[in-house]
Amino acid sequence: MTVLEVCEWLETTSLAIAIQESLYGFAILVGLHILGVAASVGMLLWVDLRLLGVALVRRPLREIYRSLAPWFAAGFAIMLLSGAALFTAFATAAYGNLFFRIKLLLLLLAGANAVVFHWFVERAADRGGSNESPSAAARFAGALSLAIWAGVIVMGRMMSYTMFSFG
């Protein structure tokens, strides 16, 4: 089975048909997706700014990360679930869209960056450092995360303008 055939099959599932035929289902899912992105990335940005040494520098990185993580994780869950449901309903159009493919690639990078970052934060905290100026690695991780997520947002918008006839 090719990826395209999987996409075609996904569009015939009951979830996909329910979304396609619902009057407000699509709009509600896109709304949740946009709100999830803005809330989660907007809060994750604070961790990135802490990494860059720009904000919240008087408290240890791990404390900031642990306080914010449940909130941006909840936003990411909303974003991923609504995004998966939308993909199911319009899988072939999304599969053929260049911006969607770039967005998926950036999401994979963001996921890998998050795993490395999590490991880095816990280890850095074990060494005890908190108030000293951030290392070059920390600054790089913060800048990389900012760039990846800005890219995800831009690709997502470009995708919606090129897949559908409205924004």
Next chain:
Amino acid sequence: MTALAWLESTSVATAVGGSLTLTASLSAAHLLGFTLLSGAALVLHLRLVGAMLQRTALLEVSRPAGVLVAIGLTVSIVTGFLLFAARATSVGANGIFQTKMSLLVIAVVWQASLQYRLARATPLSPRSAPAIGAIGLLVWLSLAVTACAFILLE
């Protein structure tokens, strides 16, 4: 010619309206601005409610929040105005858009007064801070939901 019809006939508005790439790029920048704004409003108000960053001094949160809100608002308003200009007559008559603009004014006044109060280091009582945080969350959430409704239901 009404002001909105004139706005829609300007060269900038016709350039935006005639280019899908320009419209999509402006929309992407609009969402980036909205993301800065959302994150800052959420973190500041959740801190007031007592849901996060309890060991961080309020001023340590409110200062960067104020900067992020200012940058996010500027980007959102400039890009939003250009997107609006391209379809000024139809969008101007849209009820959801009018609600969105009214909520935007309320949210900006709310945020400006809160930032002013926090910048002057006026102490918030332990009882009033969570209430102020909850009201602020409601104000910003209402704007965000209306903004999404405008994009999708117009």
